[in-house]
Amino acid sequence: MARTGPKNSALRVLVWLGVILAVMTAVLAGGTVAGQASWAPKLALDLEGGTQMILAPKVEGGSDINEDQLNQAVAIIRQRVDGSGVAEAEISTQSGRNVVVSLPGTPSKETRALIQASADMNFRPVLQAGAGAAVPTESLTPDDQLPKPTAEPANSSDINWVTPEVYKKFETLDCDNPSQDKQERSDPAKPLVTCEPATDTSPAIKYILGPVEVKGSNIKSSSFQLQQGAQGAVTNEWAVNIQFDEQGTAKFKEVTERLYQFFVAAGGEQGSDPKAQFAIVLDDQVISAPRSLAVITDGRPQITGGFTEASAKALSDQLRFGALPISFDIQSEQQISATLGGEQLKMGLLAGVIGLLLVVVYSLFQYRALGFVTIFSLVVAGALTYLAIAILGWTENYRLSLAGVAGLIVAIGQTADSFIVYFERIRDELREGRGLVSAVENGWKRAKRTVLASKAVNLLAALVLYFVAVGNVRGFAFTLGLTAIADLIVVFMFTHPTLQLLARTKFFGEGHRFSGLDPKRLGAVPLYRGAGRLRTPEEKPAVVRAKNSGAAAEAERRMTIAERRLAEKQEQLAGSSKSTSKEGK
16 A cells, blocks of 8 residues: 655645634534524623622521631532533622622523522422422312321321321422422421422422431532443443431431332332432422432432433532532622723733734744744634634633633744744754755654643643632633643644645745745755765865855754754764874875
């Protein structure tokens, strides 16, 4: 099979780069048509403004809130906000009493609900379940047929908790009408009638729940993962894991011992008894109601059944962040303007444009027509970065702050530096007397190691800064790392293949004086001198100094320490050879 030539290889790489850009553009265009994405990147709080909510905390029993509780509240709310994908949010305390949450843009209903979710997470046994719609008036149970408690309830699963009032409320509740599902804080010692909202895969369900048996504060941690089969093999089913503290473990064991009896009495997997279920309730609303399939003695239950990765993560987050020890009332909510405003953004963009123009002027002055490769490479890098930021804003809710803009401006110089390293390596090869095609390949072998080392340092610095810093500094680190990755893609998939193709053109290949690769201007001495004669080591420096002393001095200045030492050693060997020859004569 014939080997693919450098020209075909370069064309293939450029085509792949075009495919990557086309796919990213198509993905963003599809999201824009569907009304879910936008061509413009999302802006952070300091550039766009947003919504500010002042939360007034209150402790159960009406006691005063202490500083530790308030700090814990701030930390957990920050986890909730970050976990929901809202970038560049600001969360702080006000007057040592209130919590101020500032979010960019207009927060979604889910984000607002997650912030408001309080310590009212608990586990209640299910007494009865039914379809979420309200029972028609003509079908309501007659008063003489309503449940009639016969004794005091013995435990939270006792059906005697269902009084006529509770059952009427259950029948008339309509889970498809959210306005009916709003109620005051429930009494943990009494039954609760509530809903599990409809999802994409299941309709709404309403429940009668017994009193609280395990509190959310007894949850130590939660996680989600792919479920393991009986032989330990990983399946395609997602599961949510819970770990209780010591008190929660003991209480949950007691609960599952009781619920498991209902499960067995109903025929196990083949039967169905709602009293075998326990409901996980957050702010008086059921978020999950799994059946107890076994007695859990170690405080590590696993919830399974029809989860997607997204729904498993959502439930895990609710469990992990739902046990906030303080409840909150929204004292005020208002729209806030950008803290930095459009003027600062304009100045930042102006600085970026000036920096870009300086890079363009330098490239054209230093490298003539070769400088246009730098310009087009910067354009491709900019397109990749812009599309990536817009797509991340749509899929991950990433928002660009002024610090992120600063990271993009700094990246212009770092990106251009990669091209300069490559061009100078090619020029060094030309000074050695190689042809342009050979100089491009050999220069690339030397330059790519330097480029990879440089970008590895940039990425490492960006990662450390991102995980160590807080606030807007993380936005700077993120864009710095993103542009470093874009730079590598452009250098490997655009700049090098483009030079491989240009080296085979007459304008660059023959070293036109405006190409930036003119051998005479660079002081290059061809390896083949004509008439069957090759360039000798001692002849090279003399010819270079005679033809172009300025270019030779420039080449010497740009030599690395290792290259300079090697040249000195070669000169010493050449001098020693001459001395030996004279003595022999």
